[in-house]
Amino acid sequence: MTNESVWRAPRLSLRFWPVFLRNLLVWRKLAIPSLVGNIAEPLMWLVAFGYGMGALVGQITVDGAQVPYILFLASGSICMSAMQAASFEALYSAFSRMHVQKTWDGIMNAPVGLDDIVMAEMLWAAFKSLFTVTAILGVMLALGISHSPKLLLAWPILLGVGITFSCMALVFNALAKGYDFFTYYFTLFLTPMMFLSGIFFPLDQLPVAVRVVADWLPLSNAVALVRPLFMDQWPAHVLRHALVLVAYATVAFWVALALTRKRFRR
Amino acid sequence: MQDGAGCATMECMSTPLFRVQHLHKRYGDAEVVKDLSFEIEPGECLGVIGPNGAGKTTTIRMCLGLTAPDNGSVEVMGLHMPRDALAIKAQLGVVSQFDTLDPDFTCAENLLVYGRYFGMKDAAIRARIPQLLEFASLTSKASAKPGELSGGMKRRLSLARALVNDPRLLLLDEPTTGLDPQARHLMWERLQLLLQQGKSILLTTHFMDEAERLCTRLLVLDHGRKIAEGKPRDLIARHLEPDVVEVYGNGALALVDSPLRNMAARVEVSGETVFFYTSDAASLLSALGAHTQLRTLHRPANLEDLFLKLTGRQIREDA
Numbered sequence: 001m002t003n004e005s006v007w008r009a010p011r012l013s014l015r016f017w018p019v020f021l022r023n024l025l026v027w028r029k030l031a032i033p034s035l036v037g038n039i040a041e042p043l044m045w046l047v048a049f050g051y052g053m054g055a056l057v058g059q060i061t062v063d064g065a066q067v068p069y070i071l072f073l074a075s076g077s078i079c080m081s082a083m084q085a086a087s088f089e090a091l092y093s094a095f096s097r098m099h100v101q102k103t104w105d106g107i108m109n110a111p112v113g114l115d116d117i118v119m120a121e122m123l124w125a126a127f128k129s130l131f132t133v134t135a136i137l138g139v140m141l142a143l144g145i146s147h148s149p150k151l152l153l154a155w156p157i158l159l160g161v162g163i164t165f166s167c168m169a170l171v172f173n174a175l176a177k178g179y180d181f182f183t184y185y186f187t188l189f190l191t192p193m194m195f196l197s198g199i200f201f202p203l204d205q206l207p208v209a210v211r212v213v214a215d216w217l218p219l220s221n222a223v224a225l226v227r228p229l230f231m232d233q234w235p236a237h238v239l240r241h242a243l244v245l246v247a248y249a250t251v252a253f254w255v256a257l258a259l260t261r262k263r264f265r266r
Numbered sequence: 267m268q269d270g271a272g273c274a275t276m277e278c279m280s281t282p283l284f285r286v287q288h289l290h291k292r293y294g295d296a297e298v299v300k301d302l303s304f305e306i307e308p309g310e311c312l313g314v315i316g317p318n319g320a321g322k323t324t325t326i327r328m329c330l331g332l333t334a335p336d337n338g339s340v341e342v343m344g345l346h347m348p349r350d351a352l353a354i355k356a357q358l359g360v361v362s363q364f365d366t367l368d369p370d371f372t373c374a375e376n377l378l379v380y381g382r383y384f385g386m387k388d389a390a391i392r393a394r395i396p397q398l399l400e401f402a403s404l405t406s407k408a409s410a411k412p413g414e415l416s417g418g419m420k421r422r423l424s425l426a427r428a429l430v431n432d433p434r435l436l437l438l439d440e441p442t443t444g445l446d447p448q449a450r451h452l453m454w455e456r457l458q459l460l461l462q463q464g465k466s467i468l469l470t471t472h473f474m475d476e477a478e479r480l481c482t483r484l485l486v487l488d489h490g491r492k493i494a495e496g497k498p499r500d501l502i503a504r505h506l507e508p509d510v511v512e513v514y515g516n517g518a519l520a521l522v523d524s525p526l527r528n529m530a531a532r533v534e535v536s537g538e539t540v541f542f543y544t545s546d547a548a549s550l551l552s553a554l555g556a557h558t559q560l561r562t563l564h565r566p567a568n569l570e571d572l573f574l575k576l577t578g579r580q581i582r583e584d585a
Contacts, residue, residue, distance in 0.1 A: 018382035026370045106366030110383035111352040
């Protein structure tokens with residue numbers, strides 16, 4: 001009976017559900033303050049930049065169509081909010097539960113496997129991100145930034161964005177020795193990606209070499225799917241963009257699982 | 267139950283509550299557990315004692331399927347680790363060395379949330395919560411969070427949490443470490459109650475009085491190997507002389523080279539104290555009466571003496 005490979009197929013079951021419920025119960029106690037924190041900052045950025053810069057920039061050309069800058073920014077920054085909310089939860093909060101509070105160790109003494117715990121954390125971070133995104137969407141609708149009925153479709157896509165970034169964050173959660181490690185992930189990976197994904201300015205003004213990289217970033221693919229829906233249009237190359245996100249999520253979840261198993265194997 | 271009394275069928279005898287066979291674990295070059303085998307009979311409290319680094323926690327982790335052994339098997343109620351890990355854990359109660367209580371939940375919520383991990387329905391868990399809190403003497407603390415509890419209360423909440431699924435077997439890793447005497451005695455009382463109810467316990471501990479008081483049988487581990495096994499009183503009788511005379515004070519160490527030495531079967535020195543292990547304490551004590559500057563303590567040999575004899579008095583590097 002030797003050690004099984006950490007790369008073996010995931011063993012997932014409905015036993016993840018009580019773990020998800022556990023996180024929901026904690027969050028319910030802190031939902032209102034956490035919601036204010038989660039949506040206040042992105043909205044301030046949106047309003048300050050959107051109306052302030054928007055007055056300077058005026059209209060912006062996207063795929064041949066003229067749109068107000070605030071609409072351009074809103075459709076990109078909603079993806080960024082999904083990314084940040086999911087990343088934050090799957091890094092700092094999951095790490096607290098895994099490493100600081102030893103909550104996962106306690107759960108594993110009950111009949112719940114590590115694979116199910118990792119999946120519960122992944123779905124939980126995605127759910128929290130969806131909640132944040134929903135609140136921000138609500139404010140955007142109230143501000144009249146977009147009234148496109150296609151926004152209903154943006155909602156499930158943003159859940160997919162949350163899942164993708166949860167999976168990716170859990171890879172770094174599995175590798176972390178302390179909270180400081182996550183600063184690298186945010187400053188060296190997420191922040192540059194924000195600027196290379198067409199959130200604040202269109203990508204066509206970037207050099208070709210940079211655009212090639214940008215085309216394969218998960219966030220730029222998310223924006224490519226969501227932005228046309230804000231403009232009441234259908235996105236082009238839906239399958240390609242969706243597949244890129246699914247590929248990131250699948251590979252990242254598998255790697256996260258393997259590294260987490262390794263971490264807990266001792 | 268060692269002769270299988272109470273077991274009417276062969277099947278019953280061949281599937282013990284808990285059986286570990288030829289367990290082996292190495293980390294790199296270090297052999298942490300070497301060829302370890304033991305069983306737990308129903309209703310028994312098996313104590314595992316050993317110095318730090320003896321392999322106790324690794325053994326517990328292998329018993330729980332959290333660490334895969336390099337060799338050997340763990341069998342619980344006819345199921346096998348790690349293949350049937352989840353089915354086994356459904357019937358176990360575990361209190362780990364460090365509390366893993368949820369700091370954001372009240373005591374009652376901690377029990378509710380933990381019960382859900384066993385697939386229990388909320389109504390069934392809620393029905394059990396009052397008696398679990400009562401058992402842990404925490405009824406008045408039902409709405410308190412772990413941060414508001416004392417160390418002893420937290421350990422009792424951990425014990426109550428481990429009982430939420432009404433397990434037949436409890437695995438307790440150092441359940442009283444860090445507790446004051448009152449809290450420790452209350453914990454012992456609760457564990458004895460559980461044994462009376464017919465539960466079985468596997469317990470690791472550093473406290474010999476705890477082991478002597480609670481455990482029906484003991485396993486002494488050192489350097490990953492089982493070096494002794496048996497009932498506490500039998501082990502003491504087998505390995506030690508019945509009496510110990512401790513001598514300290516000015517000139518005590520000189521006794522080691524004096525004729526008094528021959529009045530004891532074995533003499534040990536630790537710091538400034540000389541330990542005489544003897545079957546004839548009376549003659550030794552009267553001889554010591556001549557040395558008025560010395561102070562003596564006469565007591566029966568206990569488990570701590572046995573432990574120190576078997577594992578040595580030196581401090582372990584990893585201690």
